[in-house]
Amino acid sequence: MNPILFIVFLPLLAAIVGGLGNRALGNTVVKSITTGALFLSCALSWPIFLKFIGGSAEASVTPVLQWVHSGGLEFDWALRVDTLTAVMLVVITTVSALVHLYSWGYMDEDPDQPRFFAYLSLFTFAMLMLVTADNLVQMFFGWEGVGLASYLLIGFWFKKPSANAAAIKAFVVNRVGDLGFMMGIFGTFLVFGTVSIPEILHAAPGMAGSTIGFLGHRFDTMTVLCILLFIGAMGKSAQLGLHTWLPDAMEGPTPVSALIHAATMVTAGVFMVCRLSPMFHASPAASSFVTFIGAATCIFAATVGTTQTDIKRVIAYSTCSQLGYMFFAAGVGAYGAAMFHLVTHAFFKALLFLGAGSVIHAMHHEQDMRYYGGLRKQIPWTFAAMTAGTLAITGVGIAGIFGFAGFYSKDAILEAAFASGTEMGRFAWALGVFAALLTSFYSWRLVFLTFFGKPRWDQSEHIQHAVHDAHGHDSHAHDDHAHDDHTHANHAHGDGTAGYHPHESPISMMIPLGVLSLGAVLAGYVFAPHFVGLEGATEFWKGAVVVDTHLIEAAEHIGAWSLAPTIVMLTGLFIAWYSYIRNPGFPAAFVDQFGVLYRFLLNKWYFDELYDVLFVRPAFWLGRQFWKIGDIGIIDRFGPNGAAWVVAQGSRAATKLQSGYLYSYALVMLVGLVGAVSWVIAR
Structure with missing residues (x-):
């Protein structure tokens, strides 16, 4: 049997068994089944990916079942495996398997472990369904599946009001993006007459220059379709405007944050744009829009990340910023670089989140970095893992010798943006370089506040x-x-x-940190020639994404500009060292001097407050009007309540006739008889 069937459906089977078996099977059995299924899926995924790396594999489609055949709309359920899918398979199954194992230790004291592991496996199945989709409807099925799993896992601790609020917020904000995605799918079917992804991508270049009616005007066809589809990606991948749900999603357990909101689900938007790269490549306007939103998100999230004190929120805004890099890479046409950063980011960001979970575990669930300090001696292995992740995300390396993962992927993005030669590309490059400085600052700030200095645990x-x-x-x-x-x-x-001694996490939590550390250190060095190399990229991708060899070649010849990321990385490191090691009083002095700027960033550019005024309050007001006036005042009053009132009044009148005296009943009967005879005579 084709291994892709096992890869995709084993997590679903594990989710069903774990969810229905639940406490009847017990914690250990459910954890063993779900974790074992994910490790088996992971073991089957890597050989497929390595065959594509070696150049010996070809794209294939595995039919599963017939789905819809209605008029001109025909599509089946089929699993497509090409280079792009193979890349996503190893990312999803590897991170998910490690997160399952990590959760053995992290969730050990939770009473609802079977439900948690079933949700994790359900999410993995939905994500695998998304990336193996052969048509847009199947992709949408996986898209909504991961949204459901995200909602369930963010609100996993449903007795916490903040967790429930965060889950609802994520669900509602993503519905806005999904409306755009659905309209994009509808429009694509209208234009191409099919939802088959290969057929659409084959016909997309021929649609360049055509127009379509939309909102009463004529627009470029591919621009309209791509922007609508990208709105879906903005919601799922937390881009500026639809980003507000991601930081609040940290209310879920830390393993959830690592798997869904750092490594896999939030990259679904990037995957979708790269999967449909021929469509976006046919629309310069849509590509410029993607570039602008990505660059704006990149700098917005980086500025906010510099002021956060919750260790998980710092990493959450970092995720938001790194997703911006991926999108503006796709916007300038460097789809291979976007996917390369997706892979390296999955390793080092999952590592940072799980490392943060290890710190939180050691600090008795304290998440405020202001109450850490001096932990490198107490939890040295966690310190080593998070340092590796920080070296990777900040892009430490020496060209031509060796670099950590982010050094290759982030530099490839910035070089491609600069080499694109467009105004929007240079704009993205400038914001990306500044964001790299801020990334270095807030990443090392996290390390210095957490692991260096004097312990501040007694204040927690x-x-x-x-x-x-x-x-x-x-x-x-x-x-x-x-x-x-x-x-x-x-x-x-x-x-x-304070009499408290932080301790290192159990072995089930440390093994995933070790494996992810290897990815953070080596993934860039090993895979760079295949993903973004001038000679290897075309052979590796094999048409799965658009490969612009002219852009790759131009990116290799931008001269001294290629040193900009390294210079700003070192600058950010120096500022963080000076602020939190050399002169710890400097941050407070800076806040006193630039209080307005600090409050603006601390309050996340006031997006939540703005949306509260523009959308939340009017929506609640409108809901109250429908409730108080429409529902209670009209429908209930003249409907069920009104009918009940009429019946009650009628029953009261009837009770007056029930006197219990025989002559009263005789009188009523006589009156009725007279009335009946009178009616007959009148007829």
Whole structure:
């Protein structure tokens, strides 16, 4: 049997068994089944990818079943495997398998582990269905499936109001993007008469220059279709405007953040744009729009990331920023570079998120970096892993010798943007270089605040709870004073440890960190010639994405401009070192001097507040009008409540006739008889 069937459907089978078996099977059995299924899928995926790397594989389509045959709309359920799919298969199954294993330790004390592992496996199946889609409807099925799984996992701890709110926010914001995606699919079927991806991509270049009626005007056909499809990608991949859900999604368990909101689901938009690259390549206007949104997101998220104190939110905004890089790479035509950064980013961002989870685990669920410090001696393996991830994301390396993963992929994107020669490309390059400086700053800021300096654990309420519980104190009594001034704690524990000793995570959490560290260190060096090399890219991609060899060649000859990413990386590192190691008082002085700018960035450019005024409050007001006036005042009043009132009044009148006296009943009967006879005579 074709291994692709096992790769895709094993996670679904594991999700069904784990979800229905749940507590009847027990934690260990469910975890073993789901994790084993994912590792088997991963083991089957790598040989397929390596065959494409070696050049011995060809694209194939595996039919599963007939789906819809209705008039001119015909499509079947089939699994397409080409180079692009093979790349996504190894990313999804590898990260998902490692996250399943990591969750053995991280979720060990959670009472709902079977449900959690079933949700993880369900997500993996939906993501695999998305990337193996042979038609747009099947892609949309996977698209909505990962949205459902994201909703379920963000709100996994459903007893937390903040988790429920974050899950609903993610679901609603993505529905906005999905409306654009659906309209793009409808328009594509209208124009091409098919939803088959190969047929659409074959015909796309021939549609260049044609127009289509939209909103009462005539527009370029491919521009309209591509922008509508890209709106879907903006929602799923948290691009500027539809980005507000991603930071709030950190309410879910940390393994969820690593798998869905850093490595796989959020890259679905990038995958979709690259899969449909011939369509976008046929529309310079749509490509410029993608470039602009990607560059704007890149710089927006990087600026916000510099002010966040929650360790997971820093990495979340970093994800948002890195996705911007991928999109503006696709916008300038460097689809191979976009996919290359998707792969390297999956490794080092999953590593950073799982490393952050290890820190949070060690610090008794404290997520505020201001209460960390000095942890490199307490949790040295986590420190080593997060340092590897930071070296990768900041792009440390020496050209021609060796570099960490991000050094190859991010530099390839920036070089392609500069070499594109367009105004939008140069604009994206300038913002991308500045974002690289900010990325270096906030990434090293995270490392320095967490692992260096004096311990500040005694100021953490979470740690105080842990210490009190460990000494047998009544934690509920302590809750009444949880928000007291920390001065007493500082004096009581002058060594800064508050009697608490952070510990390294269990082996099930450390193995994934080790494997991902290898990816963060070596993935760029090993795969660069195939993904973005002048000689290897065309042979590797084999038409799965558009490969512009002229752009690749131009990117290799931009001269000294290629040093810009390295220079800004070192600048960001120096600023972070000076601010948090050499002169720790500098950040406070900066905030005092530039308080307005700091508050603007800390409040995320006030997007949430703006959307609250423009959309949330009017929507709630309109909902209240429909509820109070329409539903209660009209429908209930004149409908069920009105009918009940008429019946009640009628019953009250009837009770007056039920006197219990025989002569009253005789009188009624006589009146009725007279009325009946009178009616007959009148007829």
